[in-house]
Amino acid sequence: MTHSPITAGAVAPKRVLSDLLQPEWAILPVLVVVMIVGAALNSAFLSYDNFYGVVQQASELGILTMGLTVVLIAGKFDLSLESTFGLAPMVGVYCLLDAGGSGLNLADSPFLALVAIFLTGALIGAFNGILVVYLKFNAFIATLATLILLRGISLGLTRGETLSDLPSLLTYPGEATVLGAPVSFLVALGLLVILTVFTSRHRIGRMLYAVGGNPQAARVAGIPVERILMGVFVVAGMLAALAGLLQAGRIASIPSSLGQNLIFNAFAAAVLGGVSLNGGRGTIAGACGGVLLLVLIQDVLVLSQVPAYWINATTGGIILIALFISKISGADKAN
Numbered sequence: 330m331t332h333s334p335i336t337a338g339a340v341a342p343k344r345v346l347s348d349l350l351q352p353e354w355a356i357l358p359v360l361v362v363v364m365i366v367g368a369a370l371n372s373a374f375l376s377y378d379n380f381y382g383v384v385q386q387a388s389e390l391g392i393l394t395m396g397l398t399v400v401l402i403a404g405k406f407d408l409s410l411e412s413t414f415g416l417a418p419m420v421g422v423y424c425l426l427d428a429g430g431s432g433l434n435l436a437d438s439p440f441l442a443l444v445a446i447f448l449t450g451a452l453i454g455a456f457n458g459i460l461v462v463y464l465k466f467n468a469f470i471a472t473l474a475t476l477i478l479l480r481g482i483s484l485g486l487t488r489g490e491t492l493s494d495l496p497s498l499l500t501y502p503g504e505a506t507v508l509g510a511p512v513s514f515l516v517a518l519g520l521l522v523i524l525t526v527f528t529s530r531h532r533i534g535r536m537l538y539a540v541g542g543n544p545q546a547a548r549v550a551g552i553p554v555e556r557i558l559m560g561v562f563v564v565a566g567m568l569a570a571l572a573g574l575l576q577a578g579r580i581a582s583i584p585s586s587l588g589q590n591l592i593f594n595a596f597a598a599a600v601l602g603g604v605s606l607n608g609g610r611g612t613i614a615g616a617c618g619g620v621l622l623l624v625l626i627q628d629v630l631v632l633s634q635v636p637a638y639w640i641n642a643t644t645g646g647i648i649l650i651a652l653f654i655s656k657i658s659g660a661d662k663a664n
Contacts, residue, residue, distance in 0.1 A: 356618045367629040374632055387624040388517035389576045391617050394595040395524055396568030398616040401599060403561045404541035404608025405461060408472040410569040412479030413453045414588030417570035418577040419483060421446040421499055422492050439498045446570050454566025458559040484585050492583040503578020513575040524613045542609025597644050598623045600651040
């Protein structure tokens with residue numbers, strides 16, 4: 330008994346060091362290094378215009394990644410989020426078109442278009458939830474099929490063309506500023522705070538980790554696993570719809586390829602931020618840190634005039650490096 334204070338004192342620094350080496354904290358010095366390198370390579374890196382663009386892109390990808398992170402923490406996958414990202418804003422536009430343009434002619438009630446955007450995300454999430462949670466389909470395969478299905482619907486709705494001349498209601502969230510800060514950034518920051526508090530403090534948020542860590546044990550403990558997972562897919566779909574709306578507003582158009590391949594960046598950011606692909610581990614803040622790091626790295630490469638295909642290759646390499654670090658640090662013990 331007399332030795333316990335010494336043992337505790339010896340263990341405490343090790344625990345602090347271990348906490349600091351967790352990916353969500355270890356990413357901070359990497360961010361600083363990337364910013365120093367970016368500033369050294371190109372003076373435009375530190376310009377207001379460049380940082381404004383970085384913040385907008387990080388906000389859109391960040392909201393999408395938050396949705397993906399919630400799904401990953403629960404131990405599931407949702408590859409279809411990128412297609413939800415693209416399809417939901419299209420539905421909003423078609424709600425505003427007149428009947429002659431094959432729309433629903435809701436121009437007199439534009440807020441219904443916003444409701445339709447979020448409802449589309451929620452319905453897609455519920456559809457995925459039914460496939461994965463109740464029909465017991467493999468989450469990877471089921472959401473991959475949904476991704477392809479929704480992408481085909483998007484191409485069919487737009488006939489492969491770009492929807493332009495968007496109404497101001499749909500462009501405002503993506504292009505407006507408040508005190509010089511993009512509205513998209515303020516929305517993403519608000520969601521970061523809300524989801525961080527929810528997942529770390531709320532009873533249902535803690536259930537989320539239990540479900541992702543060991544669904545059988547969670548079920549025995551009385552946690553409504555199926556309802557938790559259904560809610561996760563619905564929330565992720567709505568966040569993807571919001572992210573798509575923000576990007577569509579920023580570029581003031583909706584190309585048929587909106588969001589294409591964006592899910593890979595979301596996965597890369599989540600893994601960089603310490604989110605386990607096996608479920609039950611990771612934080613919203615860590616994932617958003619991964620988003621910022623990934624966007625900054627891509628920005629440095631763009632300013633350095635690196636060809637686009639090498640930037641894509643770099644993203645793949647970043648994922649592999651993050652997985653390797655996660656494995657050797659013991660953050661992801663499962664195969």
